[in-house]
């Protein structure tokens with residue numbers, strides 16, 4: 730009980746300090762390089778079981794050091810520093826930056842005020858794997874890409890309607906592909 734209360738409190742503190750209203754301009758100035766989206770890599774073809782498996786050396790070769798730190802080493806980018814933390818209205822799809830699997834429709838993105846891109850549901854539930862993460866003295870739900878099992882972020886049950894879920898992602902784990910405009 731005490732432990733869970735402490736975990737809740739410490740997480741609330743993390744969120745408080747991550748508030749972007751005061752930190753936004755500072756973060757933008759300090760991390761301009763971080764906020765440039767990474768180039769789209771060719772999607773990897775899954776095997777018969779729907780999985781993509783690369784060796785650690787192959788992942789290091791394919792990904793930038795920051796992408797590798799987040800996706801393959803369960804890292805977290807600084808709040809308000811990534812390319813996608815601001816909620817924008819551009820239609821399109823967010824893909825796994827490691828393997829290219831389409832994960833979130835931009836229509837399900839919302840402003841969570843946390844400084845990380847947030848969605849209330851994935852394109853399909855089966856595209857996201859979940860497992861319990863007990864690091865940092867908290868019990869959280871880690872989310873991973875189903876296809877390549879790379880770390881994406883965490884999910885929480887304090888999101889908006891219609892799901893009540895908040896998929897709190899790292900920008901560095903995602904690649905946004907804007908919808909192609911129909912020709913007039």
Ligand SMILES: [Zn+2]
Pocket residue numbers: 825826827828829830874875876877878879
């Ligand atoms: Zn993936």
